[in-house]
Amino acid sequence: MKRGLLLAVLALAPAVANAQEGPGLRRGHFTIGAAAAWSGGYEVGDSQALLRGNGPGTSPTPYALFNAKSRLTSATGPMLQVGLALSRTLAFEGGATFTHPHVGVSITGDVEAPAQDLPGERLEQYLFEAGLTWQLPVRLGPRIAPFVSAGGGYLRQLHEDRTLVETGQIYHAGVGARYWLRGGGAASKAIGLRGDVRLNLRRQGIDFENKMRAYPTLSLSAFIGL
């Protein structure tokens, strides 16, 4: 019994040693990835169609013709990523994401029409981002490594008729993990999968109240280390 346990410990020793080293990036090498990205929806503004009220003074109480609550819907689209490993744990990354969210509108408070949700217009939305990922010194397994990420980007939104472009900025922070199907060492090219969860802050772009908006994104990608 005691001998059997000793053999098992000896057999595991190389794996433990490898896990202590952990998988990592190849410093000075590029990684490219293709992903499916989901972007959560968020409000883009409440507004009221107001008529000038009939009362004394220069600003009588207005009369609301209807209320409109607008929302950018969630959307899924392709994402391309390129990363440059600055070290085994730190990478500079850039990415581009293309999605087709809608600007949906909920109408309420119209005395002549029922409350209703308008399907809204379909946008073309492009997001170009750059940022850093840092692999955490946490061992989850021999092939998997968690990381945190942060960065920012440029948002470009085209309205449905392609006659108006709105631009904005995105700031993000998130967590994720890389799973190496192959490689992960200093001397071998890598193939793997990667998942990201991010919280984004969007400034400008389509927004009828010009507020900073927060929304989540999820992405799952396949990457190749060059």
Place this chain on the structure above:
Amino acid sequence: MIRLTAATAALLITIGSASSSAYLKLGAMVNGKVVDATWQQQPIGLFISDRGSNGITVADVRGAVERAAATWSAVNAAQVRIAVQGITSAPPEGTDGKNTIGFLDRPDLDRVLGATSFMVDTTTGEIYEADIFFNTSFLFSVSPGGQSDRIDLESLALHEMGHMLGLGHSAIGETEVLSNGRRRVVGSGAVMFPLAMTAGTIADRVLHADDIAGIVDLYPTAEGVLETGGIVGRVTKNGQGVRGAHVIAFNPETNVLIGNFTLETTGDFVIGRLPPGPYILRVEPLDDAEPDNFFPAAVDTNFKVTYAPRMVVAPRGGSSAPIEIQVSPK
């Protein structure tokens, strides 16, 4: 050689009214086509009729008219200049080559606060002469803060001068029916709405977005053309065009309301001179109004208030792609 035709537009008090929509322009038929009736030469000279009424002096009238003229002239993207040139003993009616504004006894028009009459050259669409009268059957005020039992003269002058410049009535407004069967304005989105606010109200001394879009459409500066856009489309019911539908464009970012009508049986509409941006479109029938307050044609009122399924962008310096808005019968 100049063929002239006369027309009149009035500001009414407590009669049938519309709910919501649009600036409308006055037109003249030239060679079988309707063209905008506009002044070709500026400044437009005005004379004040030398008559007061119920405590309002000629100087009071002149002050109210000059303030109203300054309000129209201050629209940046429009080229409008109005100059008060003096006092005249002529009444504000008839054809005498002078544009006259002032009080007139019209007890027969017991619901008309004031009216504008035109002479239009039917070969060019040029407005040749215009007179504006304020009906002495009513009490008016020029008090800076308004007077509770009197109609604000500056607001009335602003409305009538809109007609003088070539604007018709807007239908952006809501009314309620009173116990006596008459209507009261509860909200208005245009100085050019055909029903007056109640006595004492002075809020209509300021132009709305709909009024501004209308005057820019008639007298655009180069900047006014480049810096605004339009929305075009068609209102249909069971596949056929709807005439007389009100289409309101509402920008959820700036909260401006600007509209127009479908003027032909094709159901086509154009809302021009919009500040660029996305708009929510709302279509409604003229079913609680006197349609002839707006234009002299039969209109279809048998359809429900309908929103366009999506927002439409008025592009800077251009027009949107046409959008069809399908309405259903009531």
